[in-house]
Amino acid sequence: MTDIGTRGRADHHAPTERETDDEREREERTVCPECSGHVATDEAQGETVCEDCGLVVDEDAVDRGPEWRAFDASERDEQSRVGAPTTNTMHDKGLSTNIGWQDEDAYGNALSARKREKMQRLRTWNERFRTRDARERNLKQALGEIDRMASALGLPGNVRETASVVYRRALDEELLPGRSIEGVATASLYAAARQVGTPRSLDEIATVSRVEKQEVGRTYRYVIRELGIEIRPADPAEYVPRFASELDVPDEAERRARELLQTARDEGVHSGKSPVGLAAAAVYAAALLTNDKVTQSTVGDVANVSEVTIRNRYQEILDASDAASA
DNA sequence: ATGGTTTTTACTGCGTC
DNA sequence: GACGCGGTAAAAACCAT
Numbered sequence: 155m156t157d158i159g160t161r162g163r164a165d166h167h168a169p170t171e172r173e174t175d176d177e178r179e180r181e182e183r184t185v186c187p188e189c190s191g192h193v194a195t196d197e198a199q200g201e202t203v204c205e206d207c208g209l210v211v212d213e214d215a216v217d218r219g220p221e222w223r224a225f226d227a228s229e230r231d232e233q234s235r236v237g238a239p240t241t242n243t244m245h246d247k248g249l250s251t252n253i254g255w256q257d258e259d260a261y262g263n264a265l266s267a268r269k270r271e272k273m274q275r276l277r278t279w280n281e282r283f284r285t286r287d288a289r290e291r292n293l294k295q296a297l298g299e300i301d302r303m304a305s306a307l308g309l310p311g312n313v314r315e316t317a318s319v320v321y322r323r324a325l326d327e328e329l330l331p332g333r334s335i336e337g338v339a340t341a342s343l344y345a346a347a348r349q350v351g352t353p354r355s356l357d358e359i360a361t362v363s364r365v366e367k368q369e370v371g372r373t374y375r376y377v378i379r380e381l382g383i384e385i386r387p388a389d390p391a392e393y394v395p396r397f398a399s400e401l402d403v404p405d406e407a408e409r410r411a412r413e414l415l416q417t418a419r420d421e422g423v424h425s426g427k428s429p430v431g432l433a434a435a436a437v438y439a440a441a442l443l444t445n446d447k448v449t450q451s452t453v454g455d456v457a458n459v460s461e462v463t464i465r466n467r468y469q470e471i472l473d474a475s476d477a478a479s480a
Numbered sequence: 481a482t483g484g485t486t487t488t489t490a491c492t493g494c495g496t497c
Numbered sequence: 498g499a500c501g502c503g504g505t506a507a508a509a510a511c512c513a514t
Binding site: 426427428431459460461462463466 | 485486487488489
């Protein structure tokens with residue numbers, strides 16, 4: 155909607171104190187200077203024309219209508235500020251200083267060679283600071299987001315560290331354009347949690363994130379592919395301690411759960427099955443074996459897995475255990 | 481888009497407290 | 498009768514192609 159070209163002009167027409175006398179006069183002129191007839195503004199043509207003699211009084215009005223409509227619209231969104239409308243397609247919402255590319259001064263006169271050089275240097279540095287600031291802001295928001303989600307999930311500091319490293323890399327590799335900061339931040343955290351060995355399921359991640367589970371998954375795959383990070387499928391055993399402590403099952407059962415998972419893996423029961431489901435089933439089975447009764451439904455609750463899945467898995471796990479000891 | 485696999489949902493019957 | 502558990506069929510979700 156708002157293209158780059160309108161920025162300067164929008165500023166130009168904003169009702170600030172800097173508005174020149176010349177402009178104010180032009181705004182208020184409703185009488186034809188030639189024949190004193192009535193003047194009407196044709197929005198579509200962008201011209202103000204005298205209805206009597208046809209004199210074009212003002213032909214520079216083309217951007218005024220759209221700009222004020224935009225202003226009204228953004229005000230309706232309660233995002234209004236005095237000044238030019240903002241646009242989210244630009245990292246700084248179009249609010250930063252921009253130095254024109256024409257080598258002319260404000261009057262349209264060509265610049266001397268010396269001044270041209272100076273302007274070029276200014277442009278370069280202005281651009282540098284601008285992109286740098288943008289990066290800082292981006293990073294700040296993303297890291298805040300990562301922190302928020304991490305503490306919501308009770309993830310330790312090292313996961314946050316890793317997540318922020320991943321995010322920085324994504325930023326450096328220009329992976330952000332076309333993706334939301336929050337999406338990439340969430341994906342980074344998900345990746346970090348898995349990499350460090352304290353995984354959280356995609357579901358859990360999605361509940362604390364501002365973006366949909368689907369998008370998190372998509373962005374995650376994209377990020378790890380582009381960054382060449384390799385992450386093994388989550389080891390079910392990594393979920394066990396958390397489930398065990400949330401369920402208040404004793405250490406003994408937790409240990410059994412690990413053993414069960416180990417033998418299950420040796421028997422090759424686990425491939426293709428969800429690690430979370432396996433972990434939940436193992437904990438359930440272990441609690442059964444050590445007579446520390448927990449119900450399938452409570453295990454299912456803390457693991458976010460259906461009872462059916464637990465049933466199916468834990469039978470398989472026990473079978474595998476029998477097969478191994480036989 | 482499609483097809484195969486896994487998980488979930490919903491419903492059932494059975495045994496126990 | 499409520500609860501935990503097991504099983505089943507159909508729907509939904511997931512994943513590789």
